[in-house]
Amino acid sequence: MAGKKESNFINMFTSLLVISFVAGISLGSVYNLTKAPIAAAAAKKMEDALRLVLPDFDSIQPIKLKSAFEPDSLLVFQGFQNGQLTGWAVKTWSKKGFGGEVNLIAGFKPDGSIKNISVLDHKETPGLGDKMQASKSDWYRQFLDKNPADFRLKVKKDGGDVDAITAATISSRAFTEAVDRAWQTIENAKKEGGNE
Amino acid sequence: MNDILLFTLLTLCLLAIVLAVVLYFVAQKFKVIEDPKIDLVEDVLPKANCGGCGFPGCRNFAEVTVKAANENNSLGDLNCPVGGNEVMKQVASILGLEVQEKDPLIAVVRCNGSFAHSPAKVRFDGPASCAFAHQLFAGEGGCQYGCLGLGDCVASCIFDAIHMDATTGLPVVNDLCTACGACVKACPRGIIELRSKGKKDRRIFVSCINKEKGGPAKKNCEAACIGCSKCQQVCPHDAIVMANNLAYIDFVKCKLCRKCVEVCPTDAIHEINFPPRKPKLEYTETNTQPPGGHDRLEKVQPVQNKTVDIE
Amino acid sequence: MNKLVISGSPHIHDHDSVSKIMYTVVLAMIPAMLASFWFFGFDSLRVMLVAVISALLMEWATQKFLLKGPLTINDGSAVVSGILLAFNLPAGIPSWMVVAGAFVMIGVAKMTFGGLGKNPFNPALVGRVFMLISFPVEMTKWPVPRPLFATRLADAITGPTALGLFKEGVDAGQSAQTMLHASQMPTEIARFFGEMGGSLGEVSAIAILLGGAYMVYKKVIDWQLPLSILLTAFLFSGLFYLINPAVYAPPMFHLLTGGLILGAVFMATDMVTSPMTIKGKVVFGVGIGLLTVTIRLWGSYPEGISFAILIMNAFTPLINKAFKPKRFGSDVLKTAKI
Amino acid sequence: MNQIQNFTKGLLKENPILVQVLGTCPTLGVTTSAFNGLGMGLATTFVLTMSNIVISLVRDFIPDKVRIPAFIVIIASFVTVVELVMQGFLPALYEQLGLFIPLIVVNCIVLGRAEAFASKNKPFSSMIDGLGMGFGFALALTVLGSIREFLGSGAVFNVKIIPGDLMLVFILAPGAFIALGYLIAITRKLKDHI
Amino acid sequence: MEYIIIIISAVFVNNIVLAQFLGICPFIGVSNKIPTALGMSGAVLFVITLATIVTWLVQVYVLNPLGIQFLQTIAFILIIAGLVQMVEIILKKLSPGLYSALGVFLPLITTNCAVLGVAILTIQKDFNLIHGVVFAIANSLGFGFALVLFAGIREHIEIMEVPEGMKGVPIALVTAGILALAFMGFSGLV
Amino acid sequence: MMKLATFRIGGVHPPENKLSANEPIIRLPLPKQLVIPLSQNLGAAPKPVVKKGDEVKKGQLIARGEAFISANLHAPASGKIAKIDDAVDSSGYRRMAIFLDVTDDEWMEGIDSTDELIHQNLPSSEVIRERIKEAGIVGMGGAAFPTHVKMMIPEEKKAEVLLINGVECEPYLTSDHRLMLEKTQEIILGIRILMKAIDVKRALIGVENNKPDAINRLQQFCNADNGIEVHALKVKYPQGGEKQLIKALLGREVPSGKLPIEVGCVVSNVGTAFAVYEAVQKNRPLIERVVTVTGKKLTKPSNFLVRIGTPMSALIEAAGGMPVDTGKIVNGGPMMGKALPTTDIPITKGSSGVLLVDQSESRRSTPNTCIRCARCVTVCPMGLEPYLLARISKLSLVERAEKERIMDCIECGSCQYTCPSALPLLDYIRLGKQRTASYLRNRK
Ligand SMILES: Cc1cc2nc3c(=O)[nH]c(=O)nc-3n(C[C@H](O)[C@H](O)[C@H](O)COP(=O)(O)O)c2cc1C
Ligand SMILES: Cc1cc2nc3c(=O)[nH]c(=O)nc-3n(C[C@H](O)[C@H](O)[C@H](O)COP(=O)(O)O)c2cc1C
Ligand SMILES: Cc1cc2nc3c(=O)[nH]c(=O)nc-3n(C[C@H](O)[C@H](O)[C@H](O)COP(=O)(O)O)c2cc1C
Ligand SMILES: Cc1cc2nc3c(=O)[nH]c(=O)nc-3n(C[C@H](O)[C@H](O)[C@H](O)CO)c2cc1C
Ligand code: SF4
Ligand code: SF4
Numbered sequence A: 001m002a003g004k005k006e007s008n009f010i011n012m013f014t015s016l017l018v019i020s021f022v023a024g025i026s027l028g029s030v031y032n033l034t035k036a037p038i039a040a041a042a043a044k045k046m047e048d049a050l051r052l053v054l055p056d057f058d059s060i061q062p063i064k065l066k067s068a069f070e071p072d073s074l075l076v077f078q079g080f081q082n083g084q085l086t087g088w089a090v091k092t093w094s095k096k097g098f099g100g101e102v103n104l105i106a107g108f109k110p111d112g113s114i115k116n117i118s119v120l121d122h123k124e125t126p127g128l129g130d131k132m133q134a135s136k137s138d139w140y141r142q143f144l145d146k147n148p149a150d151f152r153l154k155v156k157k158d159g160g161d162v163d164a165i166t167a168a169t170i171s172s173r174a175f176t177e178a179v180d181r182a183w184q185t186i187e188n189a190k191k192e193g194g195n196e
Numbered sequence B: 001m002n003d004i005l006l007f008t009l010l011t012l013c014l015l016a017i018v019l020a021v022v023l024y025f026v027a028q029k030f031k032v033i034e035d036p037k038i039d040l041v042e043d044v045l046p047k048a049n050c051g052g053c054g055f056p057g058c059r060n061f062a063e064v065t066v067k068a069a070n071e072n073n074s075l076g077d078l079n080c081p082v083g084g085n086e087v088m089k090q091v092a093s094i095l096g097l098e099v100q101e102k103d104p105l106i107a108v109v110r111c112n113g114s115f116a117h118s119p120a121k122v123r124f125d126g127p128a129s130c131a132f133a134h135q136l137f138a139g140e141g142g143c144q145y146g147c148l149g150l151g152d153c154v155a156s157c158i159f160d161a162i163h164m165d166a167t168t169g170l171p172v173v174n175d176l177c178t179a180c181g182a183c184v185k186a187c188p189r190g191i192i193e194l195r196s197k198g199k200k201d202r203r204i205f206v207s208c209i210n211k212e213k214g215g216p217a218k219k220n221c222e223a224a225c226i227g228c229s230k231c232q233q234v235c236p237h238d239a240i241v242m243a244n245n246l247a248y249i250d251f252v253k254c255k256l257c258r259k260c261v262e263v264c265p266t267d268a269i270h271e272i273n274f275p276p277r278k279p280k281l282e283y284t285e286t287n288t289q290p291p292g293g294h295d296r297l298e299k300v301q302p303v304q305n306k307t308v309d310i311e
Numbered sequence C: 001m002n003k004l005v006i007s008g009s010p011h012i013h014d015h016d017s018v019s020k021i022m023y024t025v026v027l028a029m030i031p032a033m034l035a036s037f038w039f040f041g042f043d044s045l046r047v048m049l050v051a052v053i054s055a056l057l058m059e060w061a062t063q064k065f066l067l068k069g070p071l072t073i074n075d076g077s078a079v080v081s082g083i084l085l086a087f088n089l090p091a092g093i094p095s096w097m098v099v100a101g102a103f104v105m106i107g108v109a110k111m112t113f114g115g116l117g118k119n120p121f122n123p124a125l126v127g128r129v130f131m132l133i134s135f136p137v138e139m140t141k142w143p144v145p146r147p148l149f150a151t152r153l154a155d156a157i158t159g160p161t162a163l164g165l166f167k168e169g170v171d172a173g174q175s176a177q178t179m180l181h182a183s184q185m186p187t188e189i190a191r192f193f194g195e196m197g198g199s200l201g202e203v204s205a206i207a208i209l210l211g212g213a214y215m216v217y218k219k220v221i222d223w224q225l226p227l228s229i230l231l232t233a234f235l236f237s238g239l240f241y242l243i244n245p246a247v248y249a250p251p252m253f254h255l256l257t258g259g260l261i262l263g264a265v266f267m268a269t270d271m272v273t274s275p276m277t278i279k280g281k282v283v284f285g286v287g288i289g290l291l292t293v294t295i296r297l298w299g300s301y302p303e304g305i306s307f308a309i310l311i312m313n314a315f316t317p318l319i320n321k322a323f324k325p326k327r328f329g330s331d332v333l334k335t336a337k338i
Numbered sequence D: 001m002n003q004i005q006n007f008t009k010g011l012l013k014e015n016p017i018l019v020q021v022l023g024t025c026p027t028l029g030v031t032t033s034a035f036n037g038l039g040m041g042l043a044t045t046f047v048l049t050m051s052n053i054v055i056s057l058v059r060d061f062i063p064d065k066v067r068i069p070a071f072i073v074i075i076a077s078f079v080t081v082v083e084l085v086m087q088g089f090l091p092a093l094y095e096q097l098g099l100f101i102p103l104i105v106v107n108c109i110v111l112g113r114a115e116a117f118a119s120k121n122k123p124f125s126s127m128i129d130g131l132g133m134g135f136g137f138a139l140a141l142t143v144l145g146s147i148r149e150f151l152g153s154g155a156v157f158n159v160k161i162i163p164g165d166l167m168l169v170f171i172l173a174p175g176a177f178i179a180l181g182y183l184i185a186i187t188r189k190l191k192d193h194i
Numbered sequence E: 001m002e003y004i005i006i007i008i009s010a011v012f013v014n015n016i017v018l019a020q021f022l023g024i025c026p027f028i029g030v031s032n033k034i035p036t037a038l039g040m041s042g043a044v045l046f047v048i049t050l051a052t053i054v055t056w057l058v059q060v061y062v063l064n065p066l067g068i069q070f071l072q073t074i075a076f077i078l079i080i081a082g083l084v085q086m087v088e089i090i091l092k093k094l095s096p097g098l099y100s101a102l103g104v105f106l107p108l109i110t111t112n113c114a115v116l117g118v119a120i121l122t123i124q125k126d127f128n129l130i131h132g133v134v135f136a137i138a139n140s141l142g143f144g145f146a147l148v149l150f151a152g153i154r155e156h157i158e159i160m161e162v163p164e165g166m167k168g169v170p171i172a173l174v175t176a177g178i179l180a181l182a183f184m185g186f187s188g189l190v
Numbered sequence F: 001m002m003k004l005a006t007f008r009i010g011g012v013h014p015p016e017n018k019l020s021a022n023e024p025i026i027r028l029p030l031p032k033q034l035v036i037p038l039s040q041n042l043g044a045a046p047k048p049v050v051k052k053g054d055e056v057k058k059g060q061l062i063a064r065g066e067a068f069i070s071a072n073l074h075a076p077a078s079g080k081i082a083k084i085d086d087a088v089d090s091s092g093y094r095r096m097a098i099f100l101d102v103t104d105d106e107w108m109e110g111i112d113s114t115d116e117l118i119h120q121n122l123p124s125s126e127v128i129r130e131r132i133k134e135a136g137i138v139g140m141g142g143a144a145f146p147t148h149v150k151m152m153i154p155e156e157k158k159a160e161v162l163l164i165n166g167v168e169c170e171p172y173l174t175s176d177h178r179l180m181l182e183k184t185q186e187i188i189l190g191i192r193i194l195m196k197a198i199d200v201k202r203a204l205i206g207v208e209n210n211k212p213d214a215i216n217r218l219q220q221f222c223n224a225d226n227g228i229e230v231h232a233l234k235v236k237y238p239q240g241g242e243k244q245l246i247k248a249l250l251g252r253e254v255p256s257g258k259l260p261i262e263v264g265c266v267v268s269n270v271g272t273a274f275a276v277y278e279a280v281q282k283n284r285p286l287i288e289r290v291v292t293v294t295g296k297k298l299t300k301p302s303n304f305l306v307r308i309g310t311p312m313s314a315l316i317e318a319a320g321g322m323p324v325d326t327g328k329i330v331n332g333g334p335m336m337g338k339a340l341p342t343t344d345i346p347i348t349k350g351s352s353g354v355l356l357v358d359q360s361e362s363r364r365s366t367p368n369t370c371i372r373c374a375r376c377v378t379v380c381p382m383g384l385e386p387y388l389l390a391r392i393s394k395l396s397l398v399e400r401a402e403k404e405r406i407m408d409c410i411e412c413g414s415c416q417y418t419c420p421s422a423l424p425l426l427d428y429i430r431l432g433k434q435r436t437a438s439y440l441r442n443r444k
């Protein structure tokens, strides 16, 4: 290692500077190159989630609706196909999960029936409450195409129509409550003609 | 140039500058904390961390050697027994010094109180620890100098160079021995000695340290040195000294002529790695097996294994 | 004459042995075993047998093939662990899961550390928590107890444990009072004798206390440890009951439900994993009591004693360091007594 | 040095995880499935190899005292590249690996190899070393991921082998520690036998 | 109350070592003796808190306004590396006592994921500065708690005879696994 | 009855097995040859003042203790010195001994050979100490510490109480018990001499409650005697340990590493008191002692008055001969005694008993592993953690051992006696003590 530089101030300073300079240039460039794909990927993710729960759409309009149970509001995406409303996707929640909060997106058709539900995050027990996730079990399918107007959104134990997950009534209750919150919110908004 | 690129550059360079300034401070404040030679020396050491050199570990030994070289310009008697001359030469050359050659040493077990030679008179019931047994009593065979056979030396050797022979109940040293001296320290009876390896690995030594008079010594062990001085008389090189009813062969003076071996009435003198002398002795020699050992072994009925395993 | 033996003093021994201690514990568990047989029938026998046999098998196999040391399966410790694991399981648990749990219990929690006496954590509880997290569905299905001679239904009906029922109800917004008197809730007396949903060994408080008394009498355990757990749990849960009886259950409910008594009497007292001195044991017990109630009241699991004991097991070395026995000569009284 | 040996030493003899026990956090954090393990392993391999090459190229121009910061800048740059690329093109994996991608920068193996090897050796050797170590890392991660995935959910690389779940604990934190513990013990045994 | 929740969460429920897998190397490496574990915990507490403050400021006042969040990794690690060095100098000057207690651990900390991890998590969780500091302290406490507990167990294990094949790292990992198993009992507390 | 006093922490209660409690002390006939080991006391061995061929009279000085801690030796009988050579001692090691061929049993001149009690004329404390020293008296409680050294109270300390150890807590042993019954008055006189020697006004005799006859008898004579009290103590081993005895009688704790004088106490055995009486009032040196010979299979467990130097085989013969299945011979009691390799070993000043253990009991059970049951901790009278001490001794961690107070261990054996895993705890602790002691010496 003949050419090893001595550790004097100038050497230290310049070598670090040069390295940072080169690193800066390369990173900046890489960033510029990947900026578009990253943005696209993020957009796609949101769209994918909505695609899952909403009927076909070509444009999305986010609105805030006053929650049916609380003074807060919920984020709702309205899907339009050729300017025609095709459904709502409601970002909803429940705090009654076994492990705490459960967040999900519930999609409704214009007639108020459920299109699909996608769990965003939860802290339920793996193997029990996490069966609410589409990737873990088909339990959520019992909600599809049901209209909460005649499908009572309560677990059977509480006098509703929902079959609870085996040994996870609490999680099922939370899930059901979140969906109910979304549905009631939409229904209220429908009645009041919306409050954007 | 777009903004992002510019900001990236600026931020990174700024950070780099700050860092350079900070580090410059460090560099200034704490110039050369340690002698780089320490690392170099440590690199050539065997890293067994056995403590054979008398210091807690190889790193520590490296520090000591560097210090010695800087202060006294000599390594004195600092020695890494494990690495041997080879390593010490390298260390010396790193430090720019000469090192005098040391005779290679090896551990030697100076007791021949095997099950056969010194049959157990009592039975020990306790932890397999020579140190404890030594504190408690004279030993199963009755010889208060002899090997207790519980293997403290074996446990102390990190080089796997010493093991118990199940048939004799005595430890045997093999070629892996690096003369680190751990077993010497571990043996509560002081039976193990570091001796010159000898030419062609041949060595002759009195395999007994019993200081009792002939009678009592022989009472407990057939192979004891009884202090009869015959070997001293026959030695042409004055290599044998008698003290406390015990013969000792000085390995510096000993020329390996083997005369003493023949005259010893109890076969207490051992020769190792010599070619068989007479066709009469047809066995090959092992480290601690005395001439005639096998014959005797057959006469005596086998004794139970001495070691008591605890835990 | 035969050879004299030389050994250090003392030359006599009180002839108690590890296996005697362990079989004393087995004896002490018999009332609880009978109770579980009474309430859960042959399923309880199946679970206990499978647990004990697989525990012994695992211990034998690891000692024979991995540790290559002496075989000590007859010292009884694996039997104790096996039965205690079974005591912590619901009666309907599939046998293969019991085998897996027992293997983890002995293989991971015990033999990995070198076997009896060296494990820092209670093996049966490691096995139990492992199963609880691995097989949550099966581990939370509690067969409804039916005394042996009552008319038996064709297939087992499952129901929640008293604690689970309570927690679920309160979480769902019911008041504590309603839940305590809900139809499914076992009565106080039932809770004491064990006619309620739960794991094999935990249901009958009286049977466990009987065993505990026997162990105290036999000097296998110190009474201070279980008592400190129960007392702490009683006081701590009682405090919250006083603050808000609408949300929190009364202390007696906490004492008699779940595995609190089982844990306090048989599992926290495992000498291998609990502190050595009485003072240390009391600290250990208070810790378990606090943690148990904390987990029950605010955690996600309805039952907390297993976790509480395991967590305190982790504290045991520190407790042992902090609470040394009182050294002789440490309090020097200058005044004469007589 | 023999380049083949240089490459293979990372696989078992000096395996960064199983023998040297470096970089334990990503090892435990991401190996919930074989696929995640492999992804993380390859990302690390990339950073390791590239930074080894670059450091080996510039090693003579860097004064000793700023060696570490300079190395960190280089390594961090490559980590950022991986981050950006993954975010753009493999968003799903990026989400799974999460925090552990930026943490590659503090992974002791990367800096360790830079210090111990690249700063003393030629670029080609350094590249081979980086590849070897990286593959060793990836191998260990994949094996651990497979074990945990199989024991946890009865699948390997998302292919179900046993219907239903097995022992969920292996997907969770405790299982990670325990599985790695035994894997290291087994590796030691294997190493002694080879 | 918020702070208490952050602390309980970081120390017990989402313990940085046992649940989040950060800082495992020192957790395994310097947990042989209780005093060492205490020293390391102290050093980590100091560095994590300081690093979180500085990185938060840099993120909020430099990276965010300039739109160069992608430089987070490189900027943070440089800051941490520089900071650790600086702390070392300052400590040596101002408080040699503290330095000899904590200083030896400082070099270990640069390559400890916990520091960078907590800094990044603070940003990801959108904490304000005060929350960030509490979060950092809580996590270091969680680290120290786990480390000291673990050191106690390991001192105990050291005295007992562990099977040859499991000695050292394997037994430490299995123990950590069981500890993590026990800590799962805290889930749901917050 | 009131609750009996005892020490506070630890202790065990092994079966008492006092087989020879009702056997009166018998004088054993003199053997042909006596072998008198030089080293019979704690401290340095005395130097012989006779040589081979010398004729000596019973009671004549044959070796003088020159070092500070050392004790004189006297001829136990009249005869001729056969040789001064090494002889196997109780550990099997060969040590120097004086071999005496016995010719007759005549006391040397100037020694009072009558049995008459002498109450009066207590000399001054200096003279008492000098006589004790001349007589070669060592502690008869087992440790054989030279008594005159014990009587020299350091100047800055003040002795307040003399404690007389009549506890005899070792199972099987009855020599002190018999001595208290048969030589009560002599003992009381000896106590008064000792009180004068160390200038105290109070003496307490501690006797365990399993010897009610001895307590009664002592009390008879104490009533008149001011300042001497007899206290019955609860039966608990190791009550006889001096620190435990002080705790039991006075509630004082001797600080770690300190001597009893630290709390104003001096402890002596009843046998010592008897020997002191004989030395001071009758001018008799210490040449004989009471030895219990016992064992479950022995035909006649007995208490013998034995001359120092008599081989143990003679005692065993007199007690009915060695049972065939004897597996272990113990010099002393079963808790603290030493196992012997042969019976050709002479009785010394410190031998209090010979115990023959039959084969079935002589081997220890196979040790298991420690299950941390804490029984050893509970029974340790010194408040130590034997399981830990044994482990760290095995690992040679001397510094840790010192911190855990290994040097406080009194080697009572309670821990090993009670360990359900049958671990050789005390064996390891002894090893650790030895290593720690040498480490401490080197550090100084
Ligand atoms: C380890 C464990 C995990 C649990 N996890 C959940 C869960 O994720 N979701 C849930 O609703 N209940 C969970 N529970 C609660 C019980 O299963 C509870 O008895 C159940 O919710 C009510 O029983 P049921 O659903 O059969 O009516 C869990 C219980 C335990 C012991
Ligand atoms: C070096 C040494 C000095 C002693 N000095 C005194 C002393 O000055 N006063 C005293 O009363 N005892 C002294 N002793 C005796 C002890 O207190 C104790 O009686 C003796 O060691 C035997 O006690 P044991 O049978 O309980 O082991 C001394 C002991 C030793 C080893
Ligand atoms: C564990 C233990 C038990 C002892 N038991 C007795 C006993 O029973 N009787 C006795 O006189 N001395 C006993 N000793 C010795 C005493 O500690 C102490 O040395 C003795 O009483 C002092 O008196 P001495 O110097 O006259 O012998 C015992 C010592 C120890 C360590
Ligand atoms: C009083 C007592 C309680 C015990 N409790 C347990 C227990 O809770 N779990 C267990 O696995 N073993 C228990 N054992 C058995 C034994 O101690 C256990 O297997 C060891 O922890 C294994 O090293 C117990 C033993 C006794 C004597
Ligand atoms: S045999 Fe003795 S001297 Fe030789 S290596 Fe082993 S311990 Fe060292
Ligand atoms: S030579 Fe070895 S086995 Fe023999 S006494 Fe010495 S240490 Fe023990």
Ligand code: SF4
Residues within 6 Å of the ligand: F369, F370, F371, F372, F373, F374, F375, F376, F377, F386, F387, F415, F418, F419, F420, F421, F422, F423, F425
């Ligand atoms: S008595 Fe024995 S088993 Fe119990 S703690 Fe002590 S050493 Fe261990």
Ligand code: SF4
Residues within 6 Å of the ligand: F376, F379, F380, F381, F382, F383, F384, F385, F386, F408, F409, F410, F411, F412, F413, F414, F415, F416, F426, F429
């Ligand atoms: S021998 Fe020592 S450690 Fe054991 S009980 Fe007695 S004093 Fe305590």
Ligand code: FES
Residues within 6 Å of the ligand: D022, D023, D024, D025, D026, D106, D107, D108, E022, E023, E024, E025, E026, E111, E112, E113, E114
């Ligand atoms: S990888 Fe996380 S601390 Fe080393």
